[in-house]
Amino acid sequence: MTEGTQADGAAVRVRGLWKRFGEQVAVAGIDLDLPAGKFIGLVGPNGAGKTTTLSMVTGLLRPDQGTVEIAGHDVWRDPVAVKARIGVLPEGLRLFERLSGRELLAYSGRLRGLPGAEVDKRATQLLDVLDLAGAQHKLVVDYSTGMRKKIGLAAALLHNPEVLFLDEPFEGVDPVSAQTIRGVLERYTASGATVVFSSHVMELVESLCDWVAVMAAGRIRAHGPLAEVRGDAPSLQRAFLELVGADGRDASSDLDWLGGGAR
Amino acid sequence: MSAPAITPVVVRLKLSLLRNGLRQSGGRRAAYIASAVLVLLFAALQLIGLIALRGVGHAESLVVLLVAVLGLGWAVMPLFFPSGDETLDPTRLVMLPLRPRPLVRALLVASLVGIGPLFTLCMFTGSVIAVARGGAAFAVGVLAVPLALLVCVALARAVAAANVRLLTSRKGRDLAVLSGLVIAIGAQVVNFGAQRLGSSGLGELDPVAGVLQWIPPASAVGAVHAVGEGAHGTALAQLALSVAALVVLLALWSRSLTRLMTAPDGSTLQTGEKAVRERSASGLARLLPAGRTGTVVERSLRYVWRDPKTKAAWVTSLAIGLIVPVFNAWQGTGSVYFACFAAGMLGIQMYNQFGQDTSAFWMVAMTISTTRDAYAELRARALALLLITLPYATLVTVLTTAMLGAWRRLPETLGLSFALLGAMLATGAWTSARFPYSIPQEGHKNVAPGQVGLAWISIFGGMIAAAVLCAPVIALTIWWNLSADGQDLLWLLLPVGTAYGALLTLLGLRLAAPQTARRLPEILTAVSKG
Numbered sequence: 001m002t003e004g005t006q007a008d009g010a011a012v013r014v015r016g017l018w019k020r021f022g023e024q025v026a027v028a029g030i031d032l033d034l035p036a037g038k039f040i041g042l043v044g045p046n047g048a049g050k051t052t053t054l055s056m057v058t059g060l061l062r063p064d065q066g067t068v069e070i071a072g073h074d075v076w077r078d079p080v081a082v083k084a085r086i087g088v089l090p091e092g093l094r095l096f097e098r099l100s101g102r103e104l105l106a107y108s109g110r111l112r113g114l115p116g117a118e119v120d121k122r123a124t125q126l127l128d129v130l131d132l133a134g135a136q137h138k139l140v141v142d143y144s145t146g147m148r149k150k151i152g153l154a155a156a157l158l159h160n161p162e163v164l165f166l167d168e169p170f171e172g173v174d175p176v177s178a179q180t181i182r183g184v185l186e187r188y189t190a191s192g193a194t195v196v197f198s199s200h201v202m203e204l205v206e207s208l209c210d211w212v213a214v215m216a217a218g219r220i221r222a223h224g225p226l227a228e229v230r231g232d233a234p235s236l237q238r239a240f241l242e243l244v245g246a247d248g249r250d251a252s253s254d255l256d257w258l259g260g261g262a263r
Numbered sequence: 264m265s266a267p268a269i270t271p272v273v274v275r276l277k278l279s280l281l282r283n284g285l286r287q288s289g290g291r292r293a294a295y296i297a298s299a300v301l302v303l304l305f306a307a308l309q310l311i312g313l314i315a316l317r318g319v320g321h322a323e324s325l326v327v328l329l330v331a332v333l334g335l336g337w338a339v340m341p342l343f344f345p346s347g348d349e350t351l352d353p354t355r356l357v358m359l360p361l362r363p364r365p366l367v368r369a370l371l372v373a374s375l376v377g378i379g380p381l382f383t384l385c386m387f388t389g390s391v392i393a394v395a396r397g398g399a400a401f402a403v404g405v406l407a408v409p410l411a412l413l414v415c416v417a418l419a420r421a422v423a424a425a426n427v428r429l430l431t432s433r434k435g436r437d438l439a440v441l442s443g444l445v446i447a448i449g450a451q452v453v454n455f456g457a458q459r460l461g462s463s464g465l466g467e468l469d470p471v472a473g474v475l476q477w478i479p480p481a482s483a484v485g486a487v488h489a490v491g492e493g494a495h496g497t498a499l500a501q502l503a504l505s506v507a508a509l510v511v512l513l514a515l516w517s518r519s520l521t522r523l524m525t526a527p528d529g530s531t532l533q534t535g536e537k538a539v540r541e542r543s544a545s546g547l548a549r550l551l552p553a554g555r556t557g558t559v560v561e562r563s564l565r566y567v568w569r570d571p572k573t574k575a576a577w578v579t580s581l582a583i584g585l586i587v588p589v590f591n592a593w594q595g596t597g598s599v600y601f602a603c604f605a606a607g608m609l610g611i612q613m614y615n616q617f618g619q620d621t622s623a624f625w626m627v628a629m630t631i632s633t634t635r636d637a638y639a640e641l642r643a644r645a646l647a648l649l650l651i652t653l654p655y656a657t658l659v660t661v662l663t664t665a666m667l668g669a670w671r672r673l674p675e676t677l678g679l680s681f682a683l684l685g686a687m688l689a690t691g692a693w694t695s696a697r698f699p700y701s702i703p704q705e706g707h708k709n710v711a712p713g714q715v716g717l718a719w720i721s722i723f724g725g726m727i728a729a730a731v732l733c734a735p736v737i738a739l740t741i742w743w744n745l746s747a748d749g750q751d752l753l754w755l756l757l758p759v760g761t762a763y764g765a766l767l768t769l770l771g772l773r774l775a776a777p778q779t780a781r782r783l784p785e786i787l788t789a790v791s792k793g
Contacts, residue, residue: 060625062784080632088629093622093791096562098569103562110558111630139569155626 010069011036011163011194012057017066019052026052028218030066034196034211036163039189041205042198043240044215050198051091053215054167057196058088071162084112087156089149091167091198097141101132101151104140108155119158126154131180146177153181157188164188166197170204182208202237212236216244269361273369277376299378306385313389323488324472326390330411331481333383337415339445340379341423363521367513374416387411390484396491403498404487410502411480414509418480421516424523448582455590476501479508555636559643564650566619572702572709573619577612577651584608585659592666599672605659606680609652610687610729614722616644616695618702622791628783638776641692645768648688656680675740675753678760682736685764686729689771694725696778701792711792732767736760 012034019027027049034040044050055061057068059075059082067074073081096104102123109119127133130150135143140151149169156164164185170178185208189195199205205212206226213223221243222229226236233239285292316322374380391404476485482501489498551557566573584605591597617624631637660680664673698721701711710718740756743749779786 058629060628060784060787083629083632088625090625093625096566096620096623096626098566099562103565107558107562108626108630110553111555111627113554113630116553 009035011038011071012196013069014053014057015067017053017056017068018064019049019056019061020064025218027056027063030218030220032213032220032223034194034213036071036194037189037192038194038211039185039209040194040196041209041212042196042215043200043202043205043212043236044198045200045244048215049218050200050215051167054165054196054198055090058086058090058165059083060088060090060093084159085162087159087161087164089152089156089164089166089169091171095140095148095152095155098139100137100139101127101143101147101154102136104151105154105158109158112159114159122158123154126157129180129184130154131177144174145172146174149173150177150181153184157184161193163194163196166195168199169197170199170201202235202240206230206236214240214243269365269369270372273373274376277373281377302378302382303385306382310385310389313386313393316393321469323394323476323485324469326393326488327472327476327481327485329386330390330484331475331478333386334411334415334418334478334480337379337383337419338422341419341426361524363517363524367517367520370420371413371416371513374420375412380412380416383412383415384408387484391487394484394488394491396488400487400491403490403502407483407487407502407505410505410509411483414480414483414505414512417509417512417516421512421519424516424519447579448586451583451586451590455586455594458594477504479505482508555630555639556643556646559640560647560650563644563647567647567651570619572704576709580608580612581655584655585662588659588663589666592663597663597667599660599664599667599669599676600679602656602660602663602676603680603683606652606656606684607687607726607729609648609656610684610691611722611726612652613645613648613688613691614694614725615699615702615718616641616691617699617786618695618790620790621702621704622787624787624790628787631780631783634777634780637779638772641695641772641775641779645688645692645772649684652684656684672753674755674757675743675760678756678758679733679736679740680760681757681764682733682760682767683729683764685767686732687726688764689732689767689774690725690729692768692771692775693778694721696775696782696786697721698724699786699789701790714789714792717789736763 010033012032014030014032014034017027017030018025030053042050042053052061056063056066057070057075059079062076067076069075070082071085073085075082096107099107105123105126106116106119109123110116114122124133127136130153132147132150132154135147140148143151149172153166153169156166166185169181173181185195185197197208210226211224212226212229214221214229230236230239233242285295313326316325387408391401391408395401395404475481476488483505486498486501486505489495489501551560567577568574584607587604588597588601591601592599617627620627627640631640657677657680660676661673664670664676698717700714700717700721702709703711736756736759739759740753743752743756
């Protein structure tokens with residue numbers, strides 16, 4: 001299954017990726033090799049270009065310039081090989097909400113060409129593991145945020161992809177659902193698959209990932225194994241603030257009247 | 264709080280809510296005043312019209328129908344405009360120590376305050392003046408007007424209270440999307456009804472009115488007319504029916520109020536009822552072919568039923584596709600060729616296929632890698648459409664020919680219908696790929712801001728193209744109809760039209776598939792603006 005990725009060790013290879021929306025440059029030339037079999041975090045502040053980058057990498061948005069290869073296959077020239085190998089959970093895009101959770105999995109599995117019986121078997125297991133068995137016949141439109149993320153994750157995992165792309169999978173998710181998602185992802189990477197997920201919560205990335213890429217203003221500021229990127233800084237949060245140049249911004253000199261004492 | 268004191272409190276509450284609502288913004292105040300003036304003007308005109316009807320033959324039929332329609336309006340309104348009246352929502356009063364009986368009385372009186380009841384009062388008064396003959400009739404009228412009004416208000420309240428859980432939930436919001444549709448179809452029906460009345464007089468209404476005069480609140484006005492005719496027994500029975508209806512409605516309302524205010528809100532609890540639907544749905548799946556085709560057909564059909572926007576579009580198409588040919592045939596003014604309208608209206612559903620998916624289209628885009636995938640996807644969507652459209656268009660055509668007694672023309676009309684349907688599917692598939700646009704999921708808008716031009720190109724360009732594509736079959740129809748020896752060949756139009764339609768569809772899908780496969784990210788961007 002992973003013959004393409006093991007050849008050079010890169011699950012995803014990005015070269016010279018650019019995207020402009022009118023005047024605004026969302027992604028300004030990204031070169032990046034994401035190693036296979038790792039839990040990879042793409043971190044950056046809001047508006048850094050994380051979603052745009054992930055959309056272009058997964059073939060949902062056409063880049064202005066640049067190439068993306070997944071497991072050695074070009075995303076735009078060889079979609080057959082790529083789309084079968086990746087699973088995606090985008091942010092800000094809907095699901096087919098008027099299907100029930102189970103119907104959604106049945107739909108997306110069969111659309112990917114898996115045999116019906118196998119889809120139903122996997123769907124049952126995924127619904128169980130993700131704690132959705134009780135709500136499987138409820139329409140997705142009536143799901144909570146956490147449940148939506150979980151059913152989206154199940155749909156992304158159903159065809160057993162080599163590389164999983166998750167855009168803000170923990171955004172708005174309650175701690176119990178977050179723990180469930182974490183467990184499933186950890187098990188998934190332990191079997192040799194690659195997870196790429198974006199987040200702006202550094203603590204989360206630090207506790208989950210073994211490889212990170214830091215993004216700000218459409219560029220990659222640093223990338224590599226977690227320890228390397230963190231360097232001498234006490235936490236990824238500090239290292240990140242230094243990288244994006246927000247470290248010196250200290251609020252203590254202003255707002256000195258703030259403190260809940262005298263008015 | 265003692266029981267008699269509640270009524271003025273609730274009435275004052277309603278007035279304060281109204282006043283505060285108006286105080287919020289100048290625009291809202293202007294809108295309210297403008298609508299109030301319009302409604303009152305309309306009511307005054309109607310009142311004058313109704314008074315003018317006095318003495319006209321069969322006026323009572325029209326009046327009874329009017330009262331019945333108003334009653335229906337009162338029953339339906341709370342379902343479509345649930346947020347219109349906050350005092351309509353009894354769950355807001357749930358924390359107050361109120362007994363149902365005085366509460367019902369108070370809420371009933373409070374709901375008599377407003378433009379709606381005033382308008383209805385004008386209508387009913389006019390109705391009574393139009394049909395009352397003699398002092399006794401007017402005396403009954405004095406009783407009948409408030410009675411009918413109370414029945415209307417109680418009806419609205421009972422319906423709202425019975426459905427308040429529904430109205431505050433997602434399903435209620437779904438229902439509101441469908442409201443525009445009821446108005447659109449209602450307007451069509453009224454339009455045709457008025458045309459028919461204009462051409463053949465009010466006597467046409469007699470059979471309908473004969474039934475409606477026994478149904479409250481129309482029966483109250485029916486009683487006024489009956490007294491004027493000297494049929495005192497009938498009048499008494501009709502009045503009694505209205506009173507009985509009022510009592511029953513109040514009892515029902517009181518019961519659901521009590522239940523609402525004492526039982527927990529079950530809308531957030533999980534229920535087992537959905538499991539039943541699941542089983543019946545997989546029955547459908549067994550009949551469909553495996554793979555992408557069956558999967559997509561199944562999802563498309565589910566969306567026709569479950570997605571409010573899709574459902575509204577479909578019901579509009581189905582209704583107008585039926586109303587136009589059948590009503591025209593009924594009036595005797597129509598032609599069998601109007602039956603093609605059904606095929607045309609239903610074919611529109613093929614347009615903007617991916618826009619109907621909203622941004623969930625990414626799930627489809629992730630699974631389309633080749634032109635073949637795209638072809639299978641589009642073909643399956645066309646198949647789902649044909650499963651409904653083909654029998655329906657056939658039914659409408661047969662019905663129209665039957666009403667006009669033009670059986671000889673059935674084959675050619677069917678042939679034309681199928682050719683048009685095929686052309687609509689073909690152009691629909693192609694414009695879906697080439698000119699997709701977003702359909703906002705909330706509210707009544709069907710095009711996202713900034714994409715109106717795109718939608719016009721897509722729909723009207725497509726429809727003109729479909730008409731042009733159909734030209735050979737149309738030309739053949741005209742030619743054979745005009746030429747002396749062509750009459751015997753007309754039946755051939757059925758196989759020819761069907762084959763031509765099928766050919767056009769296949770061709771359209773073939774041309775649309777590579778466009779779709781190539782333009783996936785562009786389509787996704789275009790349909791994600793809603």
